[in-house]
Amino acid sequence: MDLRDRIRDIPDFPRPGIVFKDITPLxxxxxxxxxxxxxxxxxxxARDAELVVAAEARGFIFGAAVARELExxxxxxxKPGKLPSPTVSAEYALEYGVDTLELHRDALRxxxxxxxxxxxxxxxGTARAxxxxxxxxxxxxxxxxxxxxxxxxxxxxxxxxxxxxxxVVYDRE
Numbered sequence: 001m002d003l004r005d006r007i008r009d010i011p012d013f014p015r016p017g018i019v020f021k022d023i024t025p026l027x028x029x030x031x032x033x034x035x036x037x038x039x040x041x042x043x044x045x046a047r048d049a050e051l052v053v054a055a056e057a058r059g060f061i062f063g064a065a066v067a068r069e070l071e072x073x074x075x076x077x078x079k080p081g082k083l084p085s086p087t088v089s090a091e092y093a094l095e096y097g098v099d100t101l102e103l104h105r106d107a108l109r110x111x112x113x114x115x116x117x118x119x120x121x122x123x124x125g126t127a128r129a130x131x132x133x134x135x136x137x138x139x140x141x142x143x144x145x146x147x148x149x150x151x152x153x154x155x156x157x158x159x160x161x162x163x164x165x166x167x168v169v170y171d172r173e
Contacts, residue, residue, distance in 0.1 A: 006025045021170070040167070043143065049143070053103070075103060075107045124153075128159060128160075131159065145166075
């Protein structure tokens with residue numbers, strides 16, 4: 001199955017000049033969603049991931065499904081003020097400003113082998129922030145997995161040589 005056939009382009013969203021890669025058609029197709037989940041889980045299993053940490057909000061969709069497939073825990077990386085217990089935080093740059101993600105301080109133990117997941121990697125800022133959070137808590141990032149990669153934005157370079165796996169890569173806009 002070619003997952004690329006289930007990802008649509010939305011021109012000029014969220015602003016003019018941007019082509020948004022919409023995974024909604026993939027989510028509407030149970031076979032495609034299952035295939036993507038299995039493929040991400042195969043990657044994570046080969047790295048002996050003990051936990052999946054995913055970025056808010058679309059990363060939660062496959063992050064939780066992959067954790068279930070692996071029979072490991074799932075940790076949400078949330079925007080500030082969304083988690084009820086004490087947190088650690090990491091800032092990251094966006095094209096139009098700065099944002100922050102947080103994890104609960106007790107989300108993982110030292111040495112926990114973590115798969116970092118998001119639905120899409122563009123410039124790598126969000127994934128880098130999640131990796132920083134995992135490291136702050138003593139976890140080991142064993143890989144970073146994405147459904148979609150905008151390869152022409154070179155987000156992999158921001159991940160400091162970590163192992164990166166994407167199911168669908170777009171090499172040009």
